[in-house]
Amino acid sequence: MAPPSTILIVDDDPDIVKFLKDFLESKQYIILSAYSGEQGLNYVHTEQPDLVLLDVVMPGMSGYDVCRQIRIHPLTTLLPVVMMTGIHPEERIKGIQVGADEFLTKPINREELFARVRSLLRIKELHDVVQAQATQLAKWNKELKVKLEHEAKLAEVTRMLGDIGHEVKNSLMPVLSGVELLQEELDELFHCLPAPVMEKAGASQKMCREIIEMVTRSAQRIQDQVREIADCVKGLTSPLQLAPCHLAKVVETVFKTLQVLADKKGVRLQTVDLESLPQIQADEGRLFKVFYNLVNNAMAEMLQGGTVTIRGAEDLLQTGLKVDVIDNGRGMPEEVRQSLFSERVISRKAGGTGLGTKIVKDVVDVHGGHISVDSEVGVGTTFHLSFPYSPPTR
Ligand SMILES: Nc1ncnc2c1ncn2[C@@H]1O[C@H](COP(=O)(O)OP(=O)(O)OP(=O)(O)O)[C@@H](O)[C@H]1O
Ligand SMILES: [Mg+2]
Structure with missing residues (x-):
């Protein structure tokens, strides 16, 4: 269940404040009371109420001044304000000019008060939901942008890996066939050596063989590795061969x-x-x-x-x-x-x-x-x- 809404009442007449407070508390709202325009404006920023019930004529800062200040501030510009005016139409006109949302004529009718408060709070609630969704959307948008940049970089690296893999594979072909030929050449050469020379060259032949084997093995491993890279680039990771x-x-x-x-x-x-x-x-x-x-x-x-x-x-x-x-x-x-x-x-x-x-x-x-x-x-x-x-x- 949503937490109860908070209503700020701003009026220099303590009896009116008490009357409104008692009635609205009976409707399960949380009430904040301010007895001057200055105190009211202060509460608007420190307590962040969901709605303001604002008297017009007060000593010091008037209700019009308070409403104007509320509209100027970016954090409260959409805060619902209900102005409590006298019967003169000019008061309402001025109220509209400074940005009041609704008006109640004094003496206040409780049913009308409740209806206006409820409808404005419903609108505020919807607005809050839209605002939260907009914030969430902006956050997702930012994350998506970072992700897209990251993926673009990744695609570039993947493409480069594919190119390198291809080059390495091509360059390995002559190495592998070359060592094979070299082995044959050497075998033939050693084979042609006269026996007394061959006795001395035996160790050298063994070493040549070992080196050729080593080069072949390493070249084959590089080839396997390149194949793995190619699979990876194609989106496959080679499964564990247990x-x-x-x-x-x-x-x-x-x-x-x-x-x-x-x-x-x-x-x-x-x-x-x-x-x-x-x-x-x-x-x-x-x-x-x-x-x-x-x-x-x-x-x-x-x-x-x-x-x-x-x-x-x-x-x-x-x-x-x-x-x-x-x-x-x-x-x-x-x-x-x-x-x-x-x-x-x-x-x-x-x-x-x-x-x-x-x-x-x-x-x-x-x-x-x-x-x-x-x-x-x-x-x-x-x-x-x-x-x-x-x-x-x-
Ligand atoms: N046995 C070791 N003795 C001392 N330092 C080591 C030893 N093994 C690794 N290191 C240190 O750890 C660092 C990281 O090793 P790692 O194998 O991750 O990368 P690298 O050997 O520097 O690069 P690459 O593996 O690409 O050749 C080495 O540069 C080295 O300073
Ligand atoms: Mg290393």
């Missing part, structure tokens, strides 16, 4: 991909207690991204002779696995640590997007897992990950 997955295998592929880089930096990559862990239900492609990003990040912070260790354990309640990615690199400052896993990651790398750790967290989350990090500047960093055996169904 299958039994051995973390040790995923980490092995990551290490293979990063081994050449690690050797170049003089960083050791090792696993501890990963082999014996049971399988989990996971998306292997996405888990690759998790460990690739974490190991790649760690390597960027290491000096020669450092080690990245991936250590596994079953959690105490045996509901899933725990995996720590530990490095003895330079660690990270508190503000970087605090920013990790969010869209506002502070990247300390030239050309770094700061997206790596956010992607890692998204993948861990989608598997129903958890990730946290400990880091000490000058000592190293450990990312703690946990995965349930099976992600919760959504």
Whole structure:
């Protein structure tokens, strides 16, 4: 139910005020009483009544002056005002000129008073509803404008992503076919070498093979990634491909991909207690991204002779696995640590997007897992990950 309306009575005659107050209170209105024009105008602004019953002739500020002031102020310009006049028609004319809505002739007839008050309050109520709707509409309009601008930007980014994806895909074709040819050429070349030379060249052949494999694997991953971007641009996000997955295998592929880089930096990559862990239900492609990003990040912070260790354990309640990615690199400052896993990651790398750790967290989350990090500047960093055996169904 709507709260009762508030009526302000402004009259210098206390008997009239009392008469009106008693009658209107019996009709369930809330009444405010003012005994001068100044006091009445003050209440109009401080108490915000729904209607004003206004005497005309008062010492000091007259009813006409009060009504004029009410109409001038933008917040009260539509406030209903009923003027209580004498019988002279000039008083009404003047009242109309200063903006009164209704008139009652003194002595006041109660039924007429009630009818006028009720009708004006009904109009005010409707006006308030319209006003609230207009405010709401203006708010929605503003929100819609922001949303449209945002969507236009998003559409531009999406279009650009599509273009980049297309370019990357095209540029990868010669890389993939080129390495294949290179492999054949090298095989043929090594094959033609006389046996004594081949003995010496064996190690070199092995290394060439490993590098070619690494380039091929990485190029294929980029291709998969581009396909994902293309799907995303087309409005599809690739569903989670859940299958039994051995973390040790995923980490092995990551290490293979990063081994050449690690050797170049003089960083050791090792696993501890990963082999014996049971399988989990996971998306292997996405888990690759998790460990690739974490190991790649760690390597960027290491000096020669450092080690990245991936250590596994079953959690105490045996509901899933725990995996720590530990490095003895330079660690990270508190503000970087605090920013990790969010869209506002502070990247300390030239050309770094700061997206790596956010992607890692998204993948861990989608598997129903958890990730946290400990880091000490000058000592190293450990990312703690946990995965349930099976992600919760959504
Ligand atoms: N193992 C770590 N040791 C020290 N600092 C780290 C480590 N991992 C991440 N960081 C810090 O966190 C920042 C954010 O990492 P994130 O992977 O999100 O982005 P990035 O590596 O800077 O950029 P990109 O992933 O695009 O290459 C890094 O720039 C680095 O400063
Ligand atoms: Mg990174």
